[in-house]
Amino acid sequence: MTHHLTAGPAVSAGPAPTPAAPARRRAGTGRKWLEIALFAGPALIVFVTFVIAPVVLAGVYSLYNWNGLGPLERFIGLDNYVRALTDPLFLTAIGNNFTILIASVLIQGPLAISIALLLNRKLPGRSVIRALIFVPYVLAEVIAGLSWKLLLSPRGGVNALLEAMGLGEFTQPWLANPDIALWVMFSILTWKYLGFAILLMLAGLQGVPEELHEAAAIDGANWWQIQTRITLPLLAPTIRIWIFLSMIGSLQLFDMVWVTTKGGPVGATNTMAVYLIQYGQGQYGYGSAIAVILFVISLAVALVYQRFAMRRDLAGAVTSGVR
Amino acid sequence: MTTTLTTPAAARAARPMKRRKAFDWGQPWVYLVAAIVVVASVAPVAYIWIGGFRTTADINADPAGFPNPWSLDSYIGVLTSTRFWGSVFSSSLVGLGTTLGTVVLGVMAAFVIARYTFRGRAFLYSLFAAGLMFPLTVAALPLSVLLRDIGLQGTFIGLIIPQVAFALPVTIIILVPFLRAIPPELEEAAVIDGATRIGFFWRIMLPLSAPGLVTVGVLAFVNSWNAYLLPLLVLAAGGMPQDLWTLPLGVQQFSTQYSADTGAVLAYTSLSMLPALAFFLAAEKRIVGGLTGAVKG
Structure with missing residues (x-):
């Protein structure tokens, strides 16, 4: 009874339900994807924002002469690497x-x-x-x-x-x-x-x-x-x-x-x-x-x-x- | 001929088993090695603790002596200072926040990876696992820029959230096998009894995985309690008042500021050890178990 009630709105609200694989469970794939997003989403967002993104940004910053303030403008290619590896x-x-x-x-x-x-x-x-x-x-x-x-x-x-x-x-x-x-x-x-x-x-x-x-x-x-x-x-x-x-x-x-x-x-x-x-x-x-x-x-x-x-x-x- | 030859061999073979019950002459050597390792491990810590009972004049006169007389002044001085308790408060707050965030986000993500079949599951797991190879030092500078831009530098939240993020890989790697090991029959039974997936998670999964949750919680707390680099960049460089720096930062700052007052530095250092020591020794099995478990899982 309960899950019939909740399954209804969940299907329509489900983000990007995949057409793949026929759903084995009674609850539709939409609900499954909603659950996946709700459960894994917060961890994924925090992880990507504070671990992955900074590491990727380090790669971007490394190509600039930048003091941390103002816009990233002075692109200098691999100069930073050359400087490091010759120090x-x-x-x-x-x-x-x-x-x-x-x-x-x-x-x-x-x-x-x-x-x-x-x-x-x-x-x-x-x-x-x-x-x-x-x-x-x-x-x-x-x-x-x-x-x-x-x-x-x-x-x-x-x-x-x-x-x-x-x-x-x-x-x-x-x-x-x-x-x-x-x-x-x-x-x-x-x-x-x-x-x-x-x-x-x-x-x-x-x-x-x-x-x-x-x-x-x-x-x-x-x-x-x-x-x-x-x-x-x-x-x-x-x-x-x-x-x-x-x-x-x-x-x-x-x-x-x-x-x-x-x-x-x-x-x-x-x-x-x-x-x-x-x-x-x-x-x-x-x-x-x-x-x-x-x-x-x-x-x-x-x-x-x-x-x-x-x-x-x-x-x-x-x-x-x-x- | 053959029998007489095999008898001594058989006797020799039987001896080690008997010996274990009687007196083992190897034992004194084992104790000697154990004693050396134990003394080497503990003596420096004992020096710091005992040194805290000495006055600075006494230490300057004889750096290796015993307290003469024993003085509680340094310890009392530290225990009545606001900065020490401020540091204990900050470390506790940040530690608890990090632990809570790590366990809640970690178990939810691990539940999805362990118990749902969906496209991209393997990728999700590899993404988190790859986080193990992303050390904090590599992310440190962009992270401090990011925190500054979103206005979280110099705040506790700005320290807690990145610590949670960096604790997630180990947490998920430990928890996934744990959650996967819970038999599918239990889930089927729960579903037959009318439980939803979420209900199954709350009522059955969480209680059954409590030992794993404790393990990852202890690891997260301990790492947060001992962390230095991130607090340095977020709190110290972010303008948090010194009285509210976490313990490792606070001890470092105190020892630079009062380097002439050796007795006080020793007392401050030894008191900073206490909470971690008490916590660690209580949770020793969990910590080692968690690490080896992670290794095997």
Whole structure:
């Protein structure tokens, strides 16, 4: 009764009913399309307006010399791109992003996998351990960064600790020394994100059936053989996903660098996103060109990786790299 | 001959299973590694918290010492300041608004993608999924121009709506398999009982997908609570009064402004950690579950 009443007006009000496929349901296709529009419409409008459109606009702005005010008039073709790709500071920033990316995959990955394998057993207190390992991930990147800035300042906790241990000659202005600043930054990032990687791996390990271990143990395999021959291959999907997340995160690194060093000293810790915000506010055309380059690089890395990962080459390389 | 050879092997094989019940000598090593990782994770945070109990003079004299004497002044100073509570208010407001918007819009769109057959459905799903590849940094500058042009820069709504937009891809990717997994028999039964599609959505779909909704809600809230770049462009650059900046912005501003008063900065930083820590530890399973679920779905 109710739907007869509502179906009537809905048909006439339905936007663009398609003549395709005879309606299986009693309610006509008009009503179906109305429901689809009402339900998916709001999300679609918000998403297109605030995600898709700005990204497309970045592509348009990047071709202009524009300070963000007034009309878009001074079309300059690809000049912004040429300027970006010939600026040594920006090239250093790209290099830094890739250094962090490679170091993350090669150092954090094996570390997280090893720790997860060790912790993947029935331990009294395991949930407490997991919760505590998760603490750095829980903090906002900004707050973690500010904490480390305090700890690593010349008169901060780390130097004081070294002095107290009699290692005074190792004290450093950690984040202000251009020779090591990038690696200090990488260490902070490792501190921040290792817990997440461990937890992700532990969650992945839950999907490896216990019976397989028992069967292998009965067949005489030792712990090491069980891990490398059974557990790691079964963990490969999780590892692949983690690598993907880690790579995208490395390429878009912003908050941590912005609050600790702003890309300094002398560009040693600069990243593409930091450069974008530093130079883009006020030079919207140039900033948009940087954004497009950042987008294209992320997309290329993602696509190349997906091809690799689908063929499972990379997963094999990573898991054997643990040895 | 054969039997004598296989016996030790069989014994060896049986041992690990027995060991698990008795005492496992591997255990101390595991605890050692666990202890190192735990200490490395927590020690810097503890330094900040304990440092908040020290006076700035005390910290300047010995940066690595314990509080001597323990002083509550810095913490009290922060807890009685309007800017701290202003920041907590803003972060909560923006976080709740973002969560609500994300869950409502997300579940509605996911419902259509999961349970309707129509031309363009696959395209709709791919469009949202592609959003994962559109990082906020890429959209940041045009987005701030757009918000300025429609008069939303410097407002909470101007922060909430784009955050909802950027949270939608993950939300929809997590929710679609969730909603699809609800058996069609339930829907048929509901229809036979006279329910409309919408009625089915309200009465059956929503209650059954509650765990998925909580997961995406937690993710949206957490991301909003920790967000920095968008608040920087929308609130800070948009002229919102400093007392109403969200926590990450507020902490950053406070630590620049009062950099000489280390004790106060430490106290402010540690108090800013608390809400997130409490929330995260309570929702740990949901967060990790949501991320891995998204990965597998």
